[in-house]
Structures are given as C-alpha cells and as structure tokens.
Amino acid sequence: MIAWLQPRAQRYRFLPEGRWAGGALPWIIGMMTFLATLALAGGMALSNGAAALTGGLSRSFTVQIVEPNPDLKREQTAAIAAMLRARADLADVVVLGDSELRALVEPWLGSGNIGEELPLPAMIDARWKTGTGDMAAIDEAVRALAPTARIDTHAQWFRPLAGVVEVLKWLAVSIGVLVVATTAAIVALSVRAALSTHGPTIETLHIMGAEDRTVAALFEYRYAIQGLVGGVIGAIAGLAVIIVIGNLLGQFGGGLAGEVSLSPLGWTALAAVPLLVALLTILTVRITVGRRLRQQL
Amino acid sequence: MIAWLQPRAQRYRFLPEGRWAGGALPWIIGMMTFLATLALAGGMALSNGAAALTGGLSRSFTVQIVEPNPDLKREQTAAIAAMLRARADLADVVVLGDSELRALVEPWLGSGNIGEELPLPAMIDARWKTGTGDMAAIDEAVRALAPTARIDTHAQWFRPLAGVVEVLKWLAVSIGVLVVATTAAIVALSVRAALSTHGPTIETLHIMGAEDRTVAALFEYRYAIQGLVGGVIGAIAGLAVIIVIGNLLGQFGGGLAGEVSLSPLGWTALAAVPLLVALLTILTVRITVGRRLRQQL
Amino acid sequence: MSTIVRFDNVGLRYGTGAEVLRDIGFRLETGAFMFLVGSSGAGKTSLLRLLYLAQRPSRGRIDMFGRDITSLPRTALPALRRRIGVVLQDFRLIEHLTAFDNIALPLRIAGVHEAEVKAHVDELMAWVGLAERRDARPAVLSGGEQQRVAIARAVIARPDILLADEPTGNVDPEMAGRLLHLFHELNRLGTTVVVATHALHLMSRVPSAITLRLDRGEMLDPMGVLRNPPPVEPAELSL
Amino acid sequence: MSTIVRFDNVGLRYGTGAEVLRDIGFRLETGAFMFLVGSSGAGKTSLLRLLYLAQRPSRGRIDMFGRDITSLPRTALPALRRRIGVVLQDFRLIEHLTAFDNIALPLRIAGVHEAEVKAHVDELMAWVGLAERRDARPAVLSGGEQQRVAIARAVIARPDILLADEPTGNVDPEMAGRLLHLFHELNRLGTTVVVATHALHLMSRVPSAITLRLDRGEMLDPMGVLRNPPPVEPAELSL
Ligand SMILES: Nc1ncnc2c1ncn2[C@@H]1O[C@H](COP(=O)(O)OP(=O)(O)OP(=O)(O)O)[C@@H](O)[C@H]1O
Ligand SMILES: Nc1ncnc2c1ncn2[C@@H]1O[C@H](COP(=O)(O)OP(=O)(O)OP(=O)(O)O)[C@@H](O)[C@H]1O
Ligand SMILES: [Mg+2]
Ligand SMILES: [Mg+2]
Secondary structure: OOHHHOHHHHHOOOOOOOOHHHHHHHHHHHHHHHHHHHHHHHHHHHHHHHHHHHHHHHHEEEEEEOOOOHHHHHHHHHHHHHHHHHOOOEEEEEEEOHHHHHHHHHHHHOOOOOOOOOOOOEEEEEEEOOOOOOHHHHHHHHHHHOOOOEEEEOHHHHHHHHHHHHHHHHHHHHHHHHHHHHHHHHHHHHHHHHHHHOHHHHHHHHHOOOOHHHHHHHHHHHHHHHHHHHHHHHHHHHHHHHHHHHHHHHHHHOHHHHHHOOOHHHHHHHHHHHHHHHHHHHHHHHHHHHHHHOOOO | OOHHHOHHHHHOOOOOOOOHHHHOHHHHHHHHHHHHHHHHHHHHHHHHHHHHHHHHHHHEEEEEEOOOOHHHHHHHHHHHHHHHHHOOOEEEEEEEOHHHHHHHHHHHHOOOOOOOOOOOOEEEEEEEOOOOOOHHHHHHHHHHHOOOOEEEEHHHHHHHHHHHHHHHHHHHHHHHHHHHHHHHHHHHHHHHHHHHHOHHHHHHHHHOOOOHHHHHHHHHHHHHHHHHHHHHHHHHHHHHHHHHHHHHHHHHHOHHHHHHOOOHHHHHHHHHHHHHHHHHHHHHHHHHHHHHHOOOO | OOEEEEEEEEEEEOOOOOEEEEEEEEEEEOOOEEEEEOOOOOOHHHHHHHHOOOOOOOEEEEEEOOEEOOOOOHHHHHHHHOOEEEEOOOOOOOOOOOHHHHHHHHHHHOOOOHHHHHHHHHHHHHHOOOHHHOOOOHHHOOHHHHHHHHHHHHHOOOOOEEEEEOOOOOOOHHHHHHHHHHHHHHHHOOOEEEEEOOOHHHHHHOOOOEEEEEEOOEEEOOOOOOOOOOOOOOOOOOO | OOEEEEEEEEEEEOOOOOEEEEEEEEEEEOOOEEEEEOOOOOOHHHHHHHHOOOOOOOEEEEEEOOEEOOOOOHHHHHHHHOOEEEEOOOOOOOOOOOHHHHHHHHHHHOOOOHHHHHHHHHHHHHHOOOHHHOOOOHHHOOHHHHHHHHHHHHHOOOOOEEEEEOOOOOOOHHHHHHHHHHHHHHHHOOOEEEEEOOOHHHHHHOOOOEEEEEEOOEEEOOOOOOOOOOOOOOOOOOO
C-alpha cells in the first residue's frame, strides 16, 4: 500500500531522476485542478443560490388587501392574518406596518409626498414551511375573507431566474466532472508515455527478479509527487480566485452575495480537491502500470 | 510548408499507424477546446454585458421634480426638459407622462387606488451621447430651474454590478488563455513522449539520409489530425452548450439575454477556435520536433 | 549432485506460429557447464527464455530448483529469477544508469547493503577491465564494453545458474577467452552455466562442458547423454 | 581510381573526455575493401561514426566523395548519407516495421518506385535466407536474423560505400562466410567496403582487403601503406 514510501525505491534510482515530462505535468495538473476548483465552487455557489431562490424566497408569498375603507381594511387584514397563522404549514406570517409600506413606495413618489390621505394597501407576508403548498386553497380562503385581496407568489418572479441558475449549476458541475476525467486521461497518457520510454528498463528489472510492486512503486512515487504538487498549486490558485471574487461580489452585490457564498462543508470540499487529484493520479498510475506489468510473465 | 500533406509520409509508415497515446489525445484536446470555447464565449458575453451596463444603461439619468403644486411642477418640468434638449451632448430626453408614472407606481399601491389627488412627481429621462458627461453641471442647471428636483444617475445603481461583470469577464478571459496554454503544454508533453518513444526510429531514419522535414512531417501530420479532430469535437460541443444556454437565458432572462448575446464577429471567433487549436498543435509539434532533430548532426 | 534443470518433452510456439522448439528433454545437474549451439534461428535464445522465466512453454514440463515452474503462480517467479543470472543477446543495459549502477542492479534488487555492493562491484569491474568506465552510461560505451557490463551484471549476485546468450559476439578473441575463464571460475565455485554461442572455437576451452545442439528447434542428442547425464564431478573450490 | 575517403590528421573526443581517436590519417580508393580491427574500445565504432556522418571530428579534416565534410553545412549531409550504407553494431532496426519494410527503408527514403522496391527487397531477402521471415517484426526475429536484416538494409540501395560494424557477431560461421561473400560481391561491383570486426579468421576470405589496425585510438600502420595506398585493381564485373 505505501510501498512507494520505501526509501529504497528512490535511493537506487532504477528510473532516472529529474523532471519528468519536462516538468510540465505538475503545471498541467495544477491548471486542471484550478479549473476543477472553480467549477466546483461555481456549482456549489449556484446550487446555494438556486436553493435560496426556489427554497427560501420562492416559498414566500404576499397577500395584498386593497380596500379604500380603512376600518374594513384593518378588519380584513386581521382576519386573514389570523387565518394564515392558524395554518400549521405556514410560518413567518407578518403584517407589514404602514411605515414599512411607506418606505416601499417612497422612492417612487418622493419623500414627504405621502400623506395620511393616500390609500395604501395592507400587506401580509407569509412563507410555506416546506416546499410550496396548496396555493389555490389559500387563495380561496383569502378571497372568502376579503374579495378584493390579491395574492402575489414570489415564485412566479423567481422561477425564470431559478431556471437559469439551475442550468448554470449543472453546466458548472458537468465541467467539473469533465475536467477531472480529462486530468485522469492526461495522467494516463503521460504514464503510458513513460512506460513506453522506460519499457526496456521495466523489462530488465523484471528479468532480474524485481517484484511488480517495487516497479509500480517507482512510478507511483514520482507521479504522486507530481499530482500532489500540481493539485496544491491549482487548489491554492483556485481558492485565491474564489476568495477574491467572493469579496468583490460581497462589496458590489450586497444581499445576493450572501446567498451565493459557500458553507464550511463547501470550503472543506474545495480543500479536499488537491488530495483527490493526487489520489486520482496514483490510482491512474497503479492501474496503467499494473496492466503493463501483467503483460510480462 | 505543406510537406506533411505528401502522401509518401503516410504511405510508407515510417512511424507506426494506429491511435497514438492510446487515442486519448484528441479527446483531451477536444475537452480543452470545449473549455476554451466556453471561456471565450463567456468572456465575450460578459464583455457585451459590461459594455451595455457601463455604456448604454449607465449613460442615462432621470430628473425627478417633486413639487406639490401641479402648475408649478408642469412649468418646471417644461423648463428643465427644454434646457436638457438644448444641450448637444444629451440625447433621448423624454418626459414621462402621467400614465407611465402611474404604471410604475401601481404595483405598489394596487390598481385603481391612485386618484387624481395623488401628487405624483414628474420625471424626465435623458442619456449622454458618449460616456458620462459633466453631471455636476446638469445638477446645477436643474436646481436653478427647480430647487426641489432630484437627479438619479443610473450609473450609481449599475456600477457595482458592472464591477462584478468586469471581474468575471477578466476571469473568463484568463481562464481561456490558461486553457490554451495548457493545451499547448499537453501537446508538447505528448510530442516529447512520442519523440522519446520513437527516438531510435528517428535516429535510424536520420542515419539513412532522411531529410529533417520529412521526419518532422511524420509527426506534424499525425498531430495535426489529432489537433483538428479534437478542436472540432470541442468547438462543436462548446457551441452546442452556448446555444442551449443562450436559448435558456433568452427564455428566462428576458431583456438581459439580449445584452449578453454574441456578435457575428464573436461567433466567427468561436468557430475559429478549432483551427487555432490545430495550428497551435502543429506549431508546438514543429518546434518540439525541430529542436530534437537538430540535436543530431 | 541434484538436478537443477529438467526439461520434459517441452515445446514452444510463439502465438499461432509453428513450434520453434520441439520435444526438448534434458537434465542439467547442479554445477554443470553446458554449451548451447546451433545455427541462427535454431532456437537457442528461445530455450534460454524458458530458462530465465520470460516465457512459459506451450507444452511439456520444466523443473527448475526442484519445482515445476510451468505450474507456479506468477507471484512466485521473481524470487526464482533472483537466483538466475542472464546475459542477454542485446545486453539490455539500463540507459540512464552508469556502468557501476547497472552492474549493482541485482544486488540492490536483492537488498544487499550498500558498502558490500560497492566492494563487490568495484572488484568485478576491475576484473572485466571496466574500472576506468565506472561512471560511463551505456550510450558512451563501446559494444564490447557494454557486453562486459552485461556479463558483470549477470554474475555479480553469484546466481545459482548463469545463462549467457552469445556473450562474446562483440569482443576480441583475447577478451572472449578471458570472459569464458570467468564463467569457468564461477562454474568451479558451483554455479551451473549455460552458454549459447556460435564461437565453436571457444568450446574447447572448457573441456568438462557438455553440448546441447539445436537444429531448427529440435535437439540433436544421438548419444542420449543429455537425457541421462553422468554425474558431474564435484568442483574443486580453487578461486 | 579516385579517392573516396581521405582522413587528414583526424582526432575525435566526446565532450570533454580524452581523445578516443588520435592522428588518424589514411586514404581509401574507390572500390577498396578495408578491415578495421582492434581490441574492444579501440575506436572502431567511433571511426565508423565519422564515416557515416553521425559525428564531426574534433580536429583534422575528412574528405568524402571529394568534399570536405567537416565544413559542409548540416543541410548538405542527408544527400551524402543516402550514398552510404551502414550496418550498426546494435542493428537499429525499426521495431514497428516488418523485416521487409526495414530492408526497403533506404529505397523508400530515396523515393524509388514501389514495384522496383518489392522486386529488389524480395530478391535480397532470399539471398540472406530471410524469405520466410518477410513479415516478421524485429522483436520476433532471432539475433542472427536481425543482423541479416540490418545487412540487407545497408546494401539494398547499392551504396557507394558500405560500412559494417561487427556484422557477423551473431551468426554462425557458415552464415558469416556467406555474408562476407555478399560484401565481397558488392565490392567487386564497385562498392567501397569497410568492415570493423573481431573475427580475424574472416579476414583471410578477402585476400585483396587492406587492414586498418587501431590500438587505443591510434593507427598502427608500420608500413605506411594506408597513408599512401597502391591503386586498387579494377574490379571485374562478374556477379
Ligand atoms: N517473440 C517471438 N515471436 C515469434 N517468433 C519468434 C519470437 N522470438 C523468436 N522467434 C522465432 O523463433 C525462431 C528461433 O529464434 P531464436 O531467437 O530462439 O533463435 P536463435 O537460436 O537464438 O538464433 P540466433 O543465433 O540468430 O540468435 C526464429 O525463427 C525466430 O524468428
Ligand atoms: N558517445 C560517446 N561518448 C563518450 N565516450 C564514448 C562514446 N562512444 C564511445 N566512447 C568511448 O570511446 C572509446 C572507443 O569506443 P568505440 O565504440 O569506438 O570502440 P570499438 O573499437 O568500437 O569497441 P568494440 O569493439 O567494443 O565495439 C571507448 O572507450 C568508449 O567508451
Ligand atoms: Mg539468439
Ligand atoms: Mg564498436
């Protein structure tokens, strides 16, 4: 298992030292890791965003009571709020106060222009506890209490955006998977090339009684180092870019950035990428070399 | 120059036929081309978006005249509109009618609630012809005509978003450049491996009097095909994804998608990617092989 | 003395071709010295490939070191290979290793202590006239030098059995005699030696040697001495 | 007859090492047959490397085909190389090509018509006893078979000068004689031949041959015949 950590494998240099593949492989692996990290982070961020859109925001709706008679309006508002609060599948039923409504309207009308005489509608925000419940039932119940009331579901506003986010999320995830697969293909290509270059050496070692795992370890050791170096370089570069972009989004985007940021689990997943790449490298090497060695008796 | 098109180079198979590098190289090149295409398209789309934001939308501004006295308001509005129209560096000066304003406010107040008695502000949209002009001068001129008037520059709303778009654009471009560089590195790695594998063959051909360009052509021919195949596969996949994403954005995002779409030049640039990749492949091969051949007398 | 190699009715074909070895049967006693002769393409190298476990026979049975190697699992072979020294027809030196490191290879594979490696290898290199080429890589060695490195590598670990394929094709007659003397000395110390060669004039140098003559894949053994060899005289340890 | 090769005070060192060839000076007339002898490491292969333009001398001047090859530009060399046939000590066959294709290589590099290639190669393969191994790759050929492929490849294009490095090290004496006869025939047809060999007994087979003896990089030419050779007899075209 850890045969490639045996000092002898390096000490006796059965394979040539120095930079294999002209030293380019770690950089190539680094670049691929960088892309994978970005794609993974993008996918996770978009996934959070999509969850926020389809989950949090779109689960809430607003009841608007447009009733010129202030008393009747207040009455209807209270009745509807009570009805909504009574339901077990709703949460966060909030009646918006007059001042909050005024704040919403003010940008459009200019401050100080809205007198008491302006007939603002009453508004009640509510949210489904899980998923989206039976909107039609709510609609019916509300209309029974206030025929002029209107229900705004946020979902209808966010659904298109959520669709786009969903598509982008899957694009990012697919790219991530493709990048990882391509990295394995590149490593395999490089290993096959090395095996072909060092084929005579392998054959000679084999004839002289070297065990398969000793020979395999020579390759695993070298590629593991290259994979690890490349993975760490790429992951560091990727994380740096993610942090910078995240900060810029936080600076500029305000609220949205919060929805797009990563969970601690997400950060852990990103940090695991270089290890994964190194592991993938070793696995690719082991399979490729093993197959080559079993060609000989 | 086109020595590698000579039939003899293939006919006599001085190098082995069949899939080199286990047939993986075209797929790897294809994958990299796919990524480069996406990054390029993303960069161009974001660049268009950024231009739209910093250029079109952010060049416009709105003057709001908040004046309870309707007559005075009408007077001031006309004066300001005349002043703005008189300027040579502004265009599209539009006074928003009462009905348009009502439409803007209606969602917030409920339809039918806005009577004549509601003191709506007057609004004038205007746009700088090029860049953003001397906002302070406008501000001064407007205030001279209507002390209570307020100016909304759209730029202040769009600037943060424009910043994010700008950052993402440069990220996309950098990724594109990195992907292309990595592709060259992968091709070079593969060529060096092939040279090392076929080193004895090259030496033998050399001793027997084969010209350098004949030998180089053997490699160029094979890699050019692999580069072209990979480039076309990747570009087709990339364009397919771009078209799908573009359609989805068009479906969902409405107006924004228009700003993000590609110009004919952009499409041409994307279509040129596989040729570029093939050219890059040939160039990499020519340099790598040439260097190897000149090591021999 | 015990039997170290025993072939029973062995046949070998590569892929779907014709048999390149047919009905080979002989016994080799521990400590024997055998020449393998026959014209080009007769199957000498193929027979040696069977002996150094690079190839399984397509039929028949081969015993080496008292074990039926045709039925041994693949994992048991490396240990046996370390008891066999081989000089290949095309040398098979490792290109990136110096002459010293090439010769030291079998000792290092066997895990011998480095100080011991150095002493042994340096002594042997002097013996085959390569002391000055200690740090040269195969690419810069002359053909004869490469061949001597290959021979030194084959004998350095004092194998139980030494196989040499045309080991003197690239050296002058004087060096050939010297190398054969080395084989002979090893043989006297107990190593069983099999040498495939075209250089028939060398054979007279080892009077006690037996000869296996191949003709287009078949054994020529009119006397039947190979199938039922007389016991080998115990070697005097004189080196 | 004209001089085809002329060495003037030639020295060769690899890198910063000592000179492996020192003060080599001789003339080779067109149509001559020369044996190159000397013990292992004497510099035979190095001298041949100079002749097949794989190496420039570190000092002195070499003329071949009437041109000073030490000052020729790199681009002018391939055309000269196509007039030289070489049998390398390690064969250097191309692994993925069949015996036929390996032998055909020089003709194809020279752009000879395919029908002609086939006729010539098949005839020569029969001559060296490889007719049955036509489609075999080097890996499946015996050592001697490989050597014969290498020789056939060297002579197929009827070179002006044929260089052979230890061309009979892996074949039996009978085949060695046969190959030497081939060289001799080619020589009688006008090809200048240089053969480096340890097989001194072969030298008597070509009575008209001259001998260049190397000793640790120096020429042994006590008579001075090599520096001022007598004219070669016009060869009778008898083949
Ligand atoms: N791997 C292989 N696959 C197919 N045929 C092979 C293979 N190796 C050898 N042969 C054939 O088997 C026959 C015997 O070959 P082998 O190498 O044993 O001969 P040899 O006696 O060593 O000859 P030489 O003296 O020329 O080295 C030859 O005809 C050869 O072409
Ligand atoms: N490329 C090289 N770099 C450095 N030294 C070399 C190189 N090639 C050969 N030599 C050395 O030059 C000397 C002469 O080598 P060369 O191969 O010419 O000998 P040779 O006469 O052909 O010997 P042999 O009969 O063993 O083939 C040897 O000592 C060898 O080690
Ligand atoms: Mg053989
Ligand atoms: Mg030599």
